[in-house]
Amino acid sequence: MGVSLKDIAQRAGVSLATVSNVVNGYRPVGERTRQRVQQAVDELGYTPNLSARHLRRGRTGLIALAIPELTNPYFAELADMAIREAAGLGYTLLMENTAAERGEELTLLDGAQRHIIDGLILSPVAIGREEVLARRARMPLVLIGEGVYDVPYDHVAIDNVAASRTATAHLVALGRRRIAFVGAPPGDDRQSAHLRIRGYREALAVAGIPFDLRLVASTEQFGRADGEHAMRHLLTLDSPPDAVLAYNDLTAIGALRALTRAGVRVPDDVAVVGIDDIEEGRFSNPTLTTVAPDKREIGRSAVRRLVARIEGEQGPPTHLQPAFHLVERESTGPRPSVAPRRRIRGYRG
Template sequence: MGVSLKDIAKQAGVSLATVSNVVNGYRPVGESTRQRVQRAIDELGYSPNLSARHLRRGRTGLIALAIPELTNPYFAELADVAMREAADLGYTLLMENTAGDRAEELTLLDGAQRHIIDGLILSPVAIGREEVVGRRAQLPLVLIGEGVYDVPYDHIAIDNVAASRTATAHLVGLGRRRIAFVGAPPGDDRQSAHLRIRGYREALAAAGLPFDQRLVAPTEQFGRADGERAMRHLLSLDDPPDAVLGYNDLTAIGALRALTRARVNVPADVVVAGIDDIEEGRFSNPTLTTIAPDKREIGRLAVRRLVARIEGEAGPPTHMQPAFHLVERESTGPAR
């Protein structure tokens, strides 16, 4: 038989209602009484039935995180943080892989799972502001990433313009003058790739360097193979770059592969940097200089804001920008 609240009340010498208030956090309880109840909980090894608690409140205890690419290490690392944070708050996190598909994102946005989940964290890439603002579902929603801005929902994203500007300024500071950007798909200029290109151009302008459209290498996606193809194209130019900034770490790692195969020395001849600080970049050869967003803070904020929305404690929607910092590694110079 499991330990019940009645057992705890007897052990602590308090009423059943007092134990319930401590366990569920319904109303203030004196500190000495709370400690006595907590000691009884610890001594008896009580574990709350979270499913029953959620059901009593008319909830399922399930929340969802919908991302465009589960195989992308950045999203995998972010999901791991979010899953741990959800568990700490008594919720179970479900994963949804939208593959950047518009229909999938709209299905989730309109609450197709509203009878299953209590709330949704969404990283949209195929839908825009109009679809988000016009959603019919009342399911609590938190947005992450840069696909949509200026919407009446909590939104968490780093400052991509500033992040890219910081990375480019680092390359400029190494004395490089022909700096390429790998990863520039067509589309909405609010998306993160275009925001990062803006930061790249701002850093060039601040250094008095001209912007050369030929050094912006487009890619269909943002994977290793895309970065490798783009780098091969850049190397075929009459005046190839002496530095490369990848839209993300994956494209930068692909660029490193192309440079290695072409027997170009990194960092002596070409320096390379990325954005995301995925674990793979710490073990690439050479190790990858990158912009490290605070993924732990992004995951923590997303889950906490969503749970606060679910429990009616969040207040007005807000836009949050977690911190980032430059991590210097071998691809731009001696390991630090």
């Protein structure tokens, strides 16, 4: 049999209500009493029954994180942060992959799982502001990313304009003047790609560099193959770029592959910057300079805001902008010196 609150009360010499207040944080308890209860908890090895606690409060203890692409390393890393934060707050986080499909996002938004989960964190891509405003579900909702703005829900996203402006300014400071942007899909000009283009254009304007539409390479998606294809196109221009800002690290890594296959030296001939700071960029060849959003803070803030709403916090929506910083690596700077190659002898059995 597991250890009960009654067992703890007997060991600590206090009432059952006092133990409940300490374990569940219902009411303030004197420090000496709290220490006695905590000592009894530690000695008996008590583990709270979170499922029972949530059920007593009319909840399931489950929350969901819905993202557009689970195989994207950025979202995988973000999900890991959110899972850890949820567990620390006594909740279990379920993953939903919407595949950036409108129907999937609307289904979740309208509360298809409202009897299973207590709240939803959603990264919308295919739906817009009007659809979010028209949602029928009443369970708590927190938005992440840049797909939807100006809605009465908590929202967590970095400042994409400033992030892109920082990356472009870095390339300008290196003396680059024909700076391309890879990853510009058609559609809502408030989505993250268009926000990043805005920051890119602002940095060019500050530097006195004319904007050249030919240097903006469109992509349907934001994967490695999209970046490679767009970079091949840019290399066919009469005056190809001497630097590239990619929408994200995946498109930047695809661009690096196209440059390598074309015999273009990075960063000597073309410097490359991505956005997201995924682990793959730390092992690419060359390693990738990138803008690193605080993924830990994004995941933590989104989960904390959702749990606060689930547990009854009222008030106007909160719009949070976690920090970011530039990480300089080989794709915009000198490579480290390389020792002379050693001849590796083949194995002889």
